[in-house]
Amino acid sequence: MAAWGERLAGVRGVLLDISGVLYDGGEGGGAAIAGSVEAVARLKRSRLKVRFCTNESQKSRGDLVRLLRRLGFDISEGEVTAPAPATCLILKERGLRPHLLVHDGVRSEFGQIDTSNPNCVVIADAGEDFSYQNMNKAFQVLMELEKPILFSLGKGRYYKETSGLMLDVGPYMKALEYACGIEAEVVGKPSPEFFKSALREMGVDASQAVMIGDDIVGDVGGAQRCGIRALQVRTGKFRPSDEHHPEVKADGYVDNLAEAVDLLLQHADQ
Amino acid sequence: MAAWGERLAGVRGVLLDISGVLYDGGEGGGAAIAGSVEAVARLKRSRLKVRFCTNESQKSRGDLVRLLRRLGFDISEGEVTAPAPATCLILKERGLRPHLLVHDGVRSEFGQIDTSNPNCVVIADAGEDFSYQNMNKAFQVLMELEKPILFSLGKGRYYKETSGLMLDVGPYMKALEYACGIEAEVVGKPSPEFFKSALREMGVDASQAVMIGDDIVGDVGGAQRCGIRALQVRTGKFRPSDEHHPEVKADGYVDNLAEAVDLLLQHADQ
Incomplete structure (x- = not known):
């Protein structure tokens, strides 16, 4: 696989899946994934544009954002495509x-x-x-x-x-x-219309965006079919067999959002 | 379509679906379909062999047979493939x-x-x-x-x-x-193994049997794929569009089991 510098060249905007990337839902609202609160904060301090692109359909955007803020995330309703x-x-x-x-x-x-x-x-x-x-x-x-x-x-x-x-x-x-x-x-993901509306709302072209998600088909495959690069995190619903999926190959696999943000801040277009 | 005499020539055994052919389930056990109690009795008085071939999987065979006997049907557990x-x-x-x-x-x-x-x-x-x-x-x-x-x-x-x-x-x-x-x-239906076991238990070859059911795919299509002729009744889950199904064409459509038995007693091998 090419070096990360090559794989992330020209990235100007980041689409973040929420469940399994920022947090795992569950009893009492769930728990933030280790390192993700800081990773989102670092991303938002950078020059990269950030938008949250979720298939969450149990909660309203308002309730979801309130939950995530309680877990420590810097996020507002207007930043969420749902x-x-x-x-x-x-x-x-x-x-x-x-x-x-x-x-x-x-x-x-x-x-x-x-x-x-x-x-x-x-x-x-x-x-x-x-x-x-x-x-x-x-x-x-x-x-x-x-x-x-x-x-x-x-x-x-x-x-x-x-x-x-x-x-x-x-x-x-x-x-x-x-x-x-x-x-x-x-x-919702993996519908191309849904990714396109998230890109429009972020103001970044597909070729300059990267999707970060835990779902090899919905996040990674869906984004790639729209010309968006995509990384899979090894958190949330990730299973080791995803790295040998018969149809979808991510542009990179990272342990978690924190590692993805480290790589983006090193290699993406700043 | 050929005359009924031709379509039913050589039939020696009859496989009967239960739900939607003998009775419709529901409150208090359900209700016999008009004419079906007498139709089963006439069939069993004839020389034709009869076996019940059901996908019923909510009730044990014992409970199903007790229910049907209460509705007036002449049926015993040993006659049911489930x-x-x-x-x-x-x-x-x-x-x-x-x-x-x-x-x-x-x-x-x-x-x-x-x-x-x-x-x-x-x-x-x-x-x-x-x-x-x-x-x-x-x-x-x-x-x-x-x-x-x-x-x-x-x-x-x-x-x-x-x-x-x-x-x-x-x-x-x-x-x-x-x-x-x-x-x-x-x-269960439409699995070929299931139809074959019902034929074995009835002691009749596929070419000498006819299936009577209300499900165009599970009963009619499934039986036909095993070389068994099949009639669809216009009771139970039958819908008029079934008569124009894109893949399955019954060997005949009848209003109900009573009509099917009339035709069988006239035209099948006696």
Whole structure:
């Protein structure tokens, strides 16, 4: 593999995944990953532009930012690209009224959306709310529509909490796709539209950006398909087999965000 | 389409799906489909051999047969081919110890199976027991195995109860397949092994048998791939679009089991 100086040449902006990179969720809100609070602070003191690009869909952006600030992170709502607000824009543009299968924590993001007489379904990481009854209700709504439309906020397979691996929204999206014989529209990583909106909001071209994430497919593969370089951290849901993934090869693997920031501050365009 | 006489020539044995053909499940056990009790009785008085071939995986065979007898059907346990007993045979043959994600009603079928220190997962139509917590536990067991093995008792998309369409085991199988990056082994229709064991138990060759079911893919498509003719009934989960299915064309469509039996008694090999 090329030297880091070559791999990081010309980087001007950094997209940071949140869960598994900044912190691991869990009991009592979760815990910061060692070194990540300082790493974000150092990055923000540099000339590099920084934006947080998350598939978090259990919490509103406000709640997520409050949690991260409590853990010590320097982060504000305006710096976060998240799928729920992006979905609201799409629903408004297309005049769609969703049946929501989402966690109560993110419901406030849909406060301005008409949910009467639904003509589509939106699912997010609903956690415990992925009960059989709630899944069956979403299924029945879809089956009653002439052209069923399903939005999924991300399609992650699982994430890591302090207590272990947890099923994410992706498996439930697949369940409804199969049950109804349809294909969901994914809002969030790895959707190219989502990365592009994060780049726009950061004001940096794809070729000058790097994504740092723990998900080899959603973060690394998704970013690379948009022409964004991508590093995988060995924290969060990282598994050693990711470094031999059959389809995706990161531009670099680092132990954690702290190491990624060390390398960026040494080698990126300052 | 050819005349019924031609389509049913040489039939000596009839495989009957149960849910959606004999009865629709639901509150208080469900309700017999009009004409089906008499149709089964007429079939059994004829020279045709009859076997029940079901993907029912919420109830033990004993409970299913008791329910059907209460609804008036002439049926006994020994006449039923069902996925739970077939799975037990496979587990014993391969020395596998399952983690069970199944409905309490079918758990007794696995009474003789060692479930300590599991090295595979078995899922069935668990209904309300498809909670997030139970799905996550099955997922975690699979992720801890070096070579995850998942058995699914059928892969139906949904079935019809008196109260409406209900998610079957298939969508949950797809969820775990996606979460773990694996492919499940299906025990039940449309698996060819399952149809073959039903034929063996009935003592009739594939070319002399006809399957009657409400599932265009699981019943009709599955049987046809084994060389068994198949009729779809317009009861249970049947939807008008099934008659224009892109991949599967039944050998005939009938309004219900009563009509199928009328035709068989007129045209099959007596």
